[in-house]
Amino acid sequence: MSKNILKILAVFIFGTAGGVFADRVLSPYFFPKQNPVYITERKEITNYIQENVALREVAEKAAKTVVAVKSKDKDGAILEGSGLIVTNDGFLVTLAELLPQGSNFAFYAGEKWPNYQVLKRDLKNNLALVKVEGQGLPTAGFADLENMKIGERVFLAGFDFSSTTPKIMVNDF
Known part of the structure; x- marks a missing residue:
């Protein structure tokens, strides 16, 4: 064995x-x-974006960041213009000439007339910094002018005061 x-x-x-x-x-x-x-393995995905659809989406987003500014100066003259929300807690920038000292102001943002406080006026650069009441507001960024190319499309958003309630207006250039 x-x-x-x-x-x-x-x-x-x-x-x-x-x-x-x-x-x-x-x-x-x-x-x-x-x-x-x-x-x-390679997958190739091609997305086609129509220029007018993309521009419309950007314009709609930017329009939400525009604020109407209406003021009445000491002489009774009515000044109307627009401002731009720059932070989501309510800081906005507008023209200082729309907010002269001693005049009455009103700001129209998001279909309401919020309370406000004028924080700073820079008459040299014609800018004013205002704090409006609200949280989580839509904001707008600023374009990098060094990266812009000739021929790129731009648009301007502002308010039209021709009726009793301000209406947003967007122009394409």
Whole structure:
């Protein structure tokens, strides 16, 4: 019985040695090494955006950031114009000439007339900084003029005061 176990063990050892010899010595000689093949899957997606749709979406977004400014000066003259919301907590910029000292003002933003506080007037640059009541207001960014190219489309958003309630107006240039 022990002779049978030794024979089985010897066959196993010689078989293992023969397999290692065939794998390491004979296999590279008969089967040259092949470089691995890498497969890369590419998907190409093409989106077509119509210029007028994209411009309309941007104009609608920008129109929400425009505020109507109406004031009456000491002499009774009515001044009307627009301002731009620059922070979502209610800071806006408008022309200082629309907010002369000692006049009555009103701001129309988001279909309501919010409370306000004039924080600063810069008469040299004709700008005024105003804080209107509200949180989470839509804001507008400023374009990087260095990256603008000749021929790019621009638009201007402001308020039309021809009726009793100011209406937003957008012009494309």
